[in-house]
Amino acid sequence: MATLVRQQADTLTLDDLDVSRTEYWLDHDVLPRFARLRAAGPVHYCPESAYGPYWSIVSHQHIMEVEGRPDIFSSAWDRGGITIFDPREYSEEDPPLPMFIAMDRPEHTGQRRTVAPAFTPAEMLRHEPNVRQRTAELLDSLPEGEVFDWVDRVSIELTTGMLAILFDFPWADRRLLTKWSDWATDTDAVLDAERNRQRWEVLFECAAYFTGLWNDRKDAEPRPDLISMLAHSEATRDMSPNEFLGNLVLLIVGGNDTTRNSMSATVMIQNEHPDGWRRLMADPGLTSNGVSELIRWQTPLAHMRRTAVSDFEVGGRVIRAGDKVVMWYLSANRDEQVFDDADTFLPERANARRHLAFGFGIHRCVGARLAELQLTILLEEMRRRQISVELAGPVERVNSPFVHGFRRLPVRMRRG
Numbered sequence: 155m156a157t158l159v160r161q162q163a164d165t166l167t168l169d170d171l172d173v174s175r176t177e178y179w180l181d182h183d184v185l186p187r188f189a190r191l192r193a194a195g196p197v198h199y200c201p202e203s204a205y206g207p208y209w210s211i212v213s214h215q216h217i218m219e220v221e222g223r224p225d226i227f228s229s230a231w232d233r234g235g236i237t238i239f240d241p242r243e244y245s246e247e248d249p250p251l252p253m254f255i256a257m258d259r260p261e262h263t264g265q266r267r268t269v270a271p272a273f274t275p276a277e278m279l280r281h282e283p284n285v286r287q288r289t290a291e292l293l294d295s296l297p298e299g300e301v302f303d304w305v306d307r308v309s310i311e312l313t314t315g316m317l318a319i320l321f322d323f324p325w326a327d328r329r330l331l332t333k334w335s336d337w338a339t340d341t342d343a344v345l346d347a348e349r350n351r352q353r354w355e356v357l358f359e360c361a362a363y364f365t366g367l368w369n370d371r372k373d374a375e376p377r378p379d380l381i382s383m384l385a386h387s388e389a390t391r392d393m394s395p396n397e398f399l400g401n402l403v404l405l406i407v408g409g410n411d412t413t414r415n416s417m418s419a420t421v422m423i424q425n426e427h428p429d430g431w432r433r434l435m436a437d438p439g440l441t442s443n444g445v446s447e448l449i450r451w452q453t454p455l456a457h458m459r460r461t462a463v464s465d466f467e468v469g470g471r472v473i474r475a476g477d478k479v480v481m482w483y484l485s486a487n488r489d490e491q492v493f494d495d496a497d498t499f500l501p502e503r504a505n506a507r508r509h510l511a512f513g514f515g516i517h518r519c520v521g522a523r524l525a526e527l528q529l530t531i532l533l534e535e536m537r538r539r540q541i542s543v544e545l546a547g548p549v550e551r552v553n554s555p556f557v558h559g560f561r562r563l564p565v566r567m568r569r570g
């Protein structure tokens with residue numbers, strides 16, 4: 155089998171192998187490319203790309219194998235971190251931002267444990283009425299028949315509001331969270347000296363703002379918001395300023411682009427899979443499974459990256475110590491070995507929950523329940539109002555092989 159896999163992979167050209175090219179993502183041309191890679195084998199080596207050489211893991215089974223061996227496949231920021239983009243040469247003006255998603259054991263364990271209590275089922279119950287009220291008010295405020303941008307009016311507004319609640323962040327300033335998240339993830343800005351300087355100005359503004367909140371909360375009684383939790387926990391209260399900023403950026407970004415793009419997927423599904431959407435809206439019993447299916451279908455983070463610390467065989471290919479390994483969740487979630495008719499949105503799909511959009515293993519998304527809560531409520535409140543949305547202009551996508559989502563979705567909405 156290993157020989158077969160290697161022979162098939164050898165017939166692929168560089169154009170086939172380099173799925174990271176931004177134009178494939180911008181033009182939404184990447185899914186058939188992943189299908190061709192999967193047909194040729196589960197693991198492929200791309201010898202050159204804008205991000206240097208890298209391995210692509212494209213099957214569901216082999217991503218689970220890689221994520222199941224964090225001792226071999228490291229997430230550590232000082233080895234390469236968690237995205238295909240390589241870390242830059244760091245300096246005092248351009249320092250690293252350590253965050254626990256980009257740490258290995260044992261540091262990862264303590265820091266994750268500190269924030270986990272913010273995402274328990276009991277906390278979700280506590281947030282539910284608030285999330286529902288904000289979602290209902292927002293949907294009631296949307297103009298009927300007029301063209302507006304769903305990304306800005308709905309997806310960004312709802313996810314930013316949720317983060318403000320989690321941090322107990324001053325409500326009137328909540329759009330600062332969107333600004334900080336957008337600058338933190340602007341991978342183009344990092345490549346341009348002037349824009350990178352601007353980026354750091356914005357990130358320092360973020361750090362200064364949060365330091366103010368931190369100082370207030372560390373001297374007060376512990377409360378269930380994330381800042382208070384970090385300020386009072388033994389694992390996190392003595393973080394260096396950069397680690398503090400890094401973990402804040404992680405929580406802001408983690409809860410932002412991801413849920414935002416799942417909410418935007420509601421528009422695409424209505425337009426591309428109207429039958430599945432109609433069945434979902436007609437049957438409240440399908441909501442919970444429909445949320446998993448929506449997250450599978452969209453897969454808002456297309457990949458996570460690891461760096462091998464020693465030689466290891468995966469899917470018949472030998473990955474060498476130091477190699478960059480990209481686990482394409484977007485491909486795993488369309489893997490025909492696991493999901494029948496994988497490109498179609500089917501709210502009743504029996505195994506929708508097996509999707510890997512939240513990752514797997516020790517780094518599996520800590521905010522998964524919160525994302526599901528927000529999406530459940532959005533679907534329920536859309537159903538209650540019988541809201542339907544049609545595209546009313548060109549779809550603008552994010553030009554990145556990391557965030558799989560939308561910049562702009564001009565839509566026209568109807569109620570009833």
Ligand code: HEM
Pocket residue numbers: 221254255256266320404405408409410412413416449453454455458511512513514515516517518519520521522524525
């Ligand atoms: C649909 C929405 C979301 C998706 C698709 C998503 C996806 C992911 C993925 C793929 C990972 C890495 C998993 C791995 O390496 O195995 C991750 C980790 C993480 N996510 Fe999410 N996420 C979502 C929502 C959220 C929310 C709402 C928050 C918090 C407000 C959040 C916070 C985090 C954090 C802190 C981590 C790091 C966990 C660790 O390293 O242990 N995410 N997420």
